[in-house]
Amino acid sequence: xxxxxxxxxxxxxxxxxxxxxxxxxxxxxxxxxxxxxxxxxxxxxxxxxxxxxxxxxxxxxxxxxxxxxxxxxxxxxxxxxxxxxxxxxxxxxxxxxxxxxxxxxxxxxxxxxxxxxxxxxxxxxxxxxxxxxxxxxxxxxxxxxxxxxxxxxxxxxxxxxxx
Numbered sequence: 001x002x003x004x005x006x007x008x009x010x011x012x013x014x015x016x017x018x019x020x021x022x023x024x025x026x027x028x029x030x031x032x033x034x035x036x037x038x039x040x041x042x043x044x045x046x047x048x049x050x051x052x053x054x055x056x057x058x059x060x061x062x063x064x065x066x067x068x069x070x071x072x073x074x075x076x077x078x079x080x081x082x083x084x085x086x087x088x089x090x091x092x093x094x095x096x097x098x099x100x101x102x103x104x105x106x107x108x109x110x111x112x113x114x115x116x117x118x119x120x121x122x123x124x125x126x127x128x129x130x131x132x133x134x135x136x137x138x139x140x141x142x143x144x145x146x147x148x149x150x151x152x153x154x155x156x157x158x159x160x161x162x163x
Contacts, residue, residue: 046108
């Protein structure tokens with residue numbers, strides 16, 4: 001991997017490489033940094049993980065009910081996800097996260113999040129997929145040794161998951 005004079009560019013490359021080669025994401029793209037495409041002053045990535053990473057707690061309940069009524073499982077296709085690369089030493093405020101959420105749509109460019117073929121896109125469990133889902137970002141925190149740790153961050157309040 002070649003080194004860039006921009007530390008944020010290098011940070012994005014570390015996370016992109018980690019997603020592609022350690023976590024088997026099918027593709028990882030960088031949001032264009034042109035002012036008309038994004039007002040962000042730092043890189044923001046998006047891509048398609050090999051499996052679905054997040055299920056809203058209410059969706060989980062509706063899925064269980066729908067699967068019981070159908071008598072078979074409902075496919076859980078992966079969805080395109082946003083990824084925000086951060087260095088562990090950075091100090092972020094809620095206002096900075098709010099700026100990132102204001103700059104994005106719920107769904108990144110690409111594919112994913114549609115109703116599985118042959119299923120009703122207006123089914124109750126589809127309320128948390130596609131353009132109906134809330135904004136969320138997978139925060140990729142890079143440590144000094146290039147270890148990457150991932151955390152979900154959401155725009156607004158999200159009901160906690162029950163185990």
